[in-house]
Amino acid sequence: MYLYNTLRRRPVEFEPVQNRVGLYVCGITPYDGGHLGHAFTYHTFDILVRRLRQQRITVRSVRNITDVDDSILGAARERGIDYRELGDRAVALFDHDMEALGILPVDAAPRPSEHVPAMVQQIERLMQVGSAYAVQGWVYFDVSTFPRYGRLSELDSAAMLALSRERGGDPNDARKHNPLDFVLWQPSLVDEPRWQSPWSEGRPGWHIECSVLSDLELGLPIDIHGGGADLIYPHHESEIAQTEALGVETFCRHWMHVAMVGYHGEKMSKSLGNLVFVHDLLQRTSPAAIRLMLCAQHYRSEWEYREDLLSAAGLRQATYVEAIKSGGRLEPRDAIEFQTEFHERIDDDLDTPGALGVLDIAAKAIIETDHATTGATRTVGTELLGEMLDLLGVL
Numbered sequence: 001m002y003l004y005n006t007l008r009r010r011p012v013e014f015e016p017v018q019n020r021v022g023l024y025v026c027g028i029t030p031y032d033g034g035h036l037g038h039a040f041t042y043h044t045f046d047i048l049v050r051r052l053r054q055q056r057i058t059v060r061s062v063r064n065i066t067d068v069d070d071s072i073l074g075a076a077r078e079r080g081i082d083y084r085e086l087g088d089r090a091v092a093l094f095d096h097d098m099e100a101l102g103i104l105p106v107d108a109a110p111r112p113s114e115h116v117p118a119m120v121q122q123i124e125r126l127m128q129v130g131s132a133y134a135v136q137g138w139v140y141f142d143v144s145t146f147p148r149y150g151r152l153s154e155l156d157s158a159a160m161l162a163l164s165r166e167r168g169g170d171p172n173d174a175r176k177h178n179p180l181d182f183v184l185w186q187p188s189l190v191d192e193p194r195w196q197s198p199w200s201e202g203r204p205g206w207h208i209e210c211s212v213l214s215d216l217e218l219g220l221p222i223d224i225h226g227g228g229a230d231l232i233y234p235h236h237e238s239e240i241a242q243t244e245a246l247g248v249e250t251f252c253r254h255w256m257h258v259a260m261v262g263y264h265g266e267k268m269s270k271s272l273g274n275l276v277f278v279h280d281l282l283q284r285t286s287p288a289a290i291r292l293m294l295c296a297q298h299y300r301s302e303w304e305y306r307e308d309l310l311s312a313a314g315l316r317q318a319t320y321v322e323a324i325k326s327g328g329r330l331e332p333r334d335a336i337e338f339q340t341e342f343h344e345r346i347d348d349d350l351d352t353p354g355a356l357g358v359l360d361i362a363a364k365a366i367i368e369t370d371h372a373t374t375g376a377t378r379t380v381g382t383e384l385l386g387e388m389l390d391l392l393g394v395l
């Protein structure tokens, strides 16, 4: 199977070690429902997991829940409730949406709030090797000690500074030695959760959470680490730095990123208020149509949600249902050919639009088959369609 590796900037043959794959996908910050951007990311990794398991590869899939960070604590404060209560509610809604979409449950969903002592230990080690410094209860990673900083995102300092500002960093923080240094630990405000540390009663930074959780759940190196493309910088860039600065040769073998989804000409984002929520779509359309709409997009290409994409997916779904109900038949050798082509598309960097093309032709062939054809059997046709749709997570 070929998968595009963000760090190597090309598709590379992905080879599991001892037939096992540990997959870590950055999860949601639970303070709101899941939107289409989340669904596209988790749908993509769901197909990857299904294909690996189909090849009898043992996959351990982990998706964290970022229950301690600025955004959830801010939202909890605004609504006057405990961040854990807010988190539990949002996680329940999110899990419900993902299940409705047919996205397989993960094997572990760790929360930073449950593993802070391990994070404190890793920050202490970074202090010992001279890659971190403490100022007034805050601890920062010193990017000047890690020359490879910026290699994953291929961004220069100016571009990183601009993005950092946009994505919640504070390059103007006067305590920092370098504006690109990032927070490993910060003192908690009066109403925020707090943990003991040598520097202050505080809480971990966002990036250290995922480094520590992925290591705890899967061990290093992580086979595949992924998430939305907006996590490449600073989140994943910083995860690499704070792990490899400790002498770990490779934090992660394969980086995968899913392109952003837009709406009305802009990237779908909370700050722009142009979110399309999964639970709203589920009110008026079938999970199968939503999954087929997502399959029609390649995971590395940015796209914009439009109503007509959903209608087109609905028509496609109707054709597949017609094929399955038609009692149409396929010659076994044709079925094998369709199946092979379909798997080739998936194994070519998860080319789901190409895979749908194969499905379309197979469905048409089943509908149009001369039912009297010798050797053709009905079960071959319906089983084939069922298996292909199952691999795409279409119920």
Ligand SMILES: [Zn+2]
Pocket: 025, 026, 027, 210, 235
């Ligand atoms: Zn993460």
